[in-house]
Amino acid sequence: MINSRSADSVIVLDFETTGLSPAQGDRAIEIGAVKLEHGQVVAHFQQLMNPGFRVSSFIENYTSISNNMLRTAPCCEDVMADFADFIGDANLVAHNASFDQRFLTAELDIIGRQYREQFACSMLIARRLYQHAPNHKLGTLVEYKHIHHDGVFHRALADSEMTARLWLTMIDDIKHQYGINDIPFSLMQKFAKTPKANINKVFC
């Protein structure tokens, strides 16, 4: 069963998009992902994609992805077909996963594909594990945990790499804190959804 797999064998992904809501017509403009097997990076995926309309100046400034860069990029449908093949039957992780899950579902719906995998949210876990962090934005958590980064933010591959390092850091911290050797993906999902008052019961 997929959920019995170890939490350190997942695909960590991040979308850059034209806005916040596919229901309002927003589309993906970049996908980045890191494949982890037993805590090691074994593959990357990164691709710009042309949403079929110009992105706003806010998005150009926020992501450093310009309309000129997108003009020659392949369309979303072609990129997402390749990405669906890349994720296969892996479990998935993203920071604020509800956002990326909405776009993944919407973009795969357009090409008649589906993902069967489970999704876990690194932000929900960080809120429980690092309750004293200044906040739980990805960039803040990377600094808070002294996680290596190259200074690039709000690009899909860079953010997915940082999220992957944060994910593995949280797994290590949970292992040390609760004295366990291996954490199933399903237990991380349970941790993410458990009320803070009860989180110590999840790994005991």
Add this chain to the structure above:
DNA sequence: TGCCAGGCCCTCTTTAGGGCCTT
């Protein structure tokens, strides 16, 4: 014209409201 999401979580809560996160 003006507006525009949504799930989670906390509290001055649960017959609600608002901040946090993502682009």
